[in-house]
Amino acid sequence: MSLSATGRANLSPRAQAQSCRVGNSGHPGNRTENAVNWRRWSAVTPWCDHRPMQGYDVIGDVHGSATKLEALLRTLGYQPDEKVGGYSHPERKAIFVGDLIDRGPEQLRVLEVAKSMADAGSAHVVMGNHEFNAVAYATEHPAGSGNYLRPRTTKNDEQHEAFLRQVTGPAYHDYIAWFRTLPLWLDLDGMRVVHACWHEASMRLVEDALGGNRFTTDDQLARASDPSDPLYTAVEILLKGPEISLRDHGQPAYHDKGGHPRDHARIRWWADDATTLRELALLDGSFTTDAGLPYPTLRWPPNHGPTSTAAPSRSCSATTGDQAHPSTSSTGRHKRRASTSAPSREAS
Numbered sequence: 245m246s247l248s249a250t251g252r253a254n255l256s257p258r259a260q261a262q263s264c265r266v267g268n269s270g271h272p273g274n275r276t277e278n279a280v281n282w283r284r285w286s287a288v289t290p291w292c293d294h295r296p297m298q299g300y301d302v303i304g305d306v307h308g309s310a311t312k313l314e315a316l317l318r319t320l321g322y323q324p325d326e327k328v329g330g331y332s333h334p335e336r337k338a339i340f341v342g343d344l345i346d347r348g349p350e351q352l353r354v355l356e357v358a359k360s361m362a363d364a365g366s367a368h369v370v371m372g373n374h375e376f377n378a379v380a381y382a383t384e385h386p387a388g389s390g391n392y393l394r395p396r397t398t399k400n401d402e403q404h405e406a407f408l409r410q411v412t413g414p415a416y417h418d419y420i421a422w423f424r425t426l427p428l429w430l431d432l433d434g435m436r437v438v439h440a441c442w443h444e445a446s447m448r449l450v451e452d453a454l455g456g457n458r459f460t461t462d463d464q465l466a467r468a469s470d471p472s473d474p475l476y477t478a479v480e481i482l483l484k485g486p487e488i489s490l491r492d493h494g495q496p497a498y499h500d501k502g503g504h505p506r507d508h509a510r511i512r513w514w515a516d517d518a519t520t521l522r523e524l525a526l527l528d529g530s531f532t533t534d535a536g537l538p539y540p541t542l543r544w545p546p547n548h549g550p551t552s553t554a555a556p557s558r559s560c561s562a563t564t565g566d567q568a569h570p571s572t573s574s575t576g577r578h579k580r581r582a583s584t585s586a587p588s589r590e591a592s
């Protein structure tokens with residue numbers, strides 16, 4: 245997520261899809277701004293899914309931009325709270341949807357604001373894939389083995405380098421310890437929050453494995469770091485969203501904007517009207533082929549047949565919960581099964 249100059253949240257499509265959000269009180273009416281629906285209420289009780297809810301301000305991926313975050317909080321009516329070092333609002337709570345860290349220049353300040361607000365009861369925080377990665381990067385397993393749950397490869401080092409440089413010493417250990425305590429999702433009264441994809445089957449699998457929605461042991465983190473373990477896939481779906489194999493659908497692998505080779509693309513699971521692979525797969529315009537050429541336009545099904553053939557269905561919001569992961573099987577005569585597993589947990 246980026247924070248606009250006016251201080252209103254400019255959420256990614258994924259974040260926009262995250263359930264209901266209610267803007268600052270005292271400004272009646274509904275408005276759409278920066279492609280985000282901010283509902284503002286005065287003398288009425290906020291409702292979401294036909295249930296009353298408190299006043300929450302949902303804030304997406306901050307990624308180390310403390311100046312923009314603090315400007316946003318002030319715009320939303322939060323005041324600096326000298327006692328706790330963060331911000332508070334007399335009637336409202338902030339909800340951080342994860343990815344507080346990596347990339348930006350003010351990561352330590354972002355953490356000071358978010359954690360102090362959480363400690364004071366002024367905010368909720370859920371885990372993003374970047375917080376999970378930070379924990380895995382810091383966790384040696386088995387202890388003393390020299391093996392870290394997120395391998396210290398050049399790529400992983402580079403993706404995490406700004407955080408490691410900015411958050412050091414005791415603060416590093418304190419914030420890693422705090423990340424470990426963050427819930428993977430929140431089910432508040434009338435409000436559901438998850439970093440990437442609300443997927444009931446994955447949540448049930450996580451609850452069975454963890455005894456709840458938080459990690460409590462290194463063994464659990466190790467399972468969630470092992471691509472052959474179902475817990476890995478479940479956490480992947482919750483924190484990154486389901487992916488689809490392009491190669492399994494006759495498309496070439498690609499290089500992402502960081503130049504890293506990949507063959508899975510994230511799915512626009514919130515796009516109910518998507519019917520083609522092109523509409524379904526999230527491919528940044530900067531992606532290239534192995535040869536360095538612009539990645540070709542996708543078709544569904546690839547190379548033959550009408551592009552209107554039913555595309556894989558997305559079921560992040562499904563409540564039936566009878567699948568290990570979101571269904572990506574298509575229907576009709578081009579029926580095929582798509583893998584939603586992901587080869588590695590990328591930074592994004």
Ligand SMILES: [Mn+2]
Pocket residue numbers: 305343372373374439483592
């Ligand atoms: Mn993320």
